[in-house]
Amino acid sequence: MSRIGKNPVSIPEGVEVTLSGQDLKAKGKLGELEMRLHDEVSAVLEDVANDDGKTQKIVRLSPKSNSRFARQVWPTMRTLVNNIVVGVSEGYEKKLEIHGVGYRANLQGSTLVLNLGFSHEVRFDVPQGVTVAVEKNTAISVSGIDKQLVGQVAANIRGFKKPEPYKGKGIRYADEYILRKEGKKK
DSSP states (O other): OOTTTTSOEEOOTTOEEEEETTEEEEEOSSOEEEEEOOTTEEEEEEEEEOTTSOEEEEEEEEESSOOHHHHHHHHHHHHHHHHHHHHHHTOEEEEEEEESTTOEEEEETTEEEEEOSSSSOEEEEOOTTEEEEEEETTEEEEEESOHHHHHHHHHHHHHTSOOOTTTOOEEEETTOOOOOOOOOOO
């Protein structure tokens, strides 16, 4: 029995989830997402009474068979359904910081322009479904409703100049800690 898979996905107020066969659609205040569940997993939309007497909708997932693969993909599908529900209700955000003398970023339309100490400036076209904001010259915020897309765009931006271990220069996540190395001894 999976500790993650056995927990139902609770649907908050303002989110509408429809389930037709293996296709799941979630619609909320931030947008609409859909996914196809794996054939080894079945999903059921239920109404459950809360502690205060109100009913709340939940999505309960279960493996169709007792095979090893069905038990492996079951918690993954539960997490993906939860990511969709949270995405359309709250959204996701990743914050990046730029460290280094002369390193900076600015937004020109839908293109992120980065000066990272190269002989040229790095231009990154922001994909559809993701919003990139530059708060300061050295702070970038990536937000959207699709968790995977937000994380991938943030990783792509970080990949232009990963933080180096000696001085810590480069692009890093806001909550990332860089393990520093000691330089050469004299």
